[in-house]
Amino acid sequence: MYNKVMETVEFLNERVEMRPKVAIILGSGLGDLVDYIEEKIEIPYEEIPNFPVSTVAGHAGKLVFGKINGVEVLAMKGRFHYYEGYEMKQVTYPIYVMKQFGIENMIVSNAAGGINKNFKPGTLMLITDFINMFGTNPLIGKNDERFGVRFPDMSEAYSKELISLAKKVAEKNNEKYEEGTYLGTTGPSYETAAEIKMMSIMGADAVGMSTVPETIVANYLGIKVLGISCITNMATGIAQTAHSHEAVVDIAVKTGERFCKWVVDIVSELK
Ligand SMILES: O=P(O)(O)O[C@H]1O[C@H](CO)[C@@H](O)[C@H]1O
Numbered sequence: 071m072y073n074k075v076m077e078t079v080e081f082l083n084e085r086v087e088m089r090p091k092v093a094i095i096l097g098s099g100l101g102d103l104v105d106y107i108e109e110k111i112e113i114p115y116e117e118i119p120n121f122p123v124s125t126v127a128g129h130a131g132k133l134v135f136g137k138i139n140g141v142e143v144l145a146m147k148g149r150f151h152y153y154e155g156y157e158m159k160q161v162t163y164p165i166y167v168m169k170q171f172g173i174e175n176m177i178v179s180n181a182a183g184g185i186n187k188n189f190k191p192g193t194l195m196l197i198t199d200f201i202n203m204f205g206t207n208p209l210i211g212k213n214d215e216r217f218g219v220r221f222p223d224m225s226e227a228y229s230k231e232l233i234s235l236a237k238k239v240a241e242k243n244n245e246k247y248e249e250g251t252y253l254g255t256t257g258p259s260y261e262t263a264a265e266i267k268m269m270s271i272m273g274a275d276a277v278g279m280s281t282v283p284e285t286i287v288a289n290y291l292g293i294k295v296l297g298i299s300c301i302t303n304m305a306t307g308i309a310q311t312a313h314s315h316e317a318v319v320d321i322a323v324k325t326g327e328r329f330c331k332w333v334v335d336i337v338s339e340l341k
């Protein structure tokens with residue numbers, strides 16, 4: 071895997087002159103953030119050696135390099151999910167590439183179902199911790215010490231420093247947010263009411279089908295992570311409405327402007 075990653079990094083080094091230290095992974099319906107990026111260089115995943123390709127609606131499938139208020143960034147417009155049939159090593163492949171490319175801070179976003187009854191569709195939740203319910207771990211397999219240690223610490227999965235920066239920026243700009251624990255599950259079926267009841271008892275505030283694998287690998291590699299969930303729907307049983315991905319994307323797009331503004335303000339501070 072190491073050689074494959076280096077091959078991808080070499081390709082990117084040749085295609086792009088920028089050397090961003092900040093990466094942003096855009097969740098379902100949150101891709102409009104790239105409109106805030108200037109001096110853009112876009113590379114479709116199909117053109118990148120060893121990269122998987124996105125198959126989900128609302129995920130375009132390209133890397134976007136550029137600047138936000140002068141800060142160089144690398145955005146992933148479209149991510150990979152375990153339910154698409156990818157191996158965990160493929161789902162998290164871009165994170166290995168990011169590390170070797172020089173990324174130090176990663177902002178990961180997602181669309182998620184709200185379990186915390188104080189939330190409502192359109193709530194932006196700062197992720198303070200995660201629960202891994204994928205039933206597997208992206209680091210299973212022989213460990214390559216060039217990447218990280220066999221037993222990585224997860225006591226600060228989401229960087230306290232980045233969380234306090236995000237809060238400071240939100241308070242300064244009067245941006246509303248909540249905080250909570252994100253529970254990641256495989257999907258692709260949405261939860262039953264009984265499952266949501268269990269997840270609530272476990273301490274989850276929001277549920278989705280991504281983010282946890284990327285967060286685990288970023289921590290393993292020594293990349294600091296900030297996580298933001300866009301609550302697109304109240305989870306099964308909390309609200310009595312049925313779910314659809316179209317509705318999820320619709321609410322994420324509608325919340326997009328507030329999400330983008332917050333992320334732009336955070337990135338601007340990462341000079
Ligand atoms: O986590 P992101 O990719 O934002 O998308 C969320 O929305 C989709 C379900 O509607 C799932 O992919 C879930 O994980």
Ligand SMILES: Nc1nc2[nH]cnc2c(=O)[nH]1
Nearest residue numbers: 181182183277278279318
């Ligand atoms: N698992 C899961 N993922 C989501 N993504 C957006 N909403 C939901 C939800 O209710 N459940």
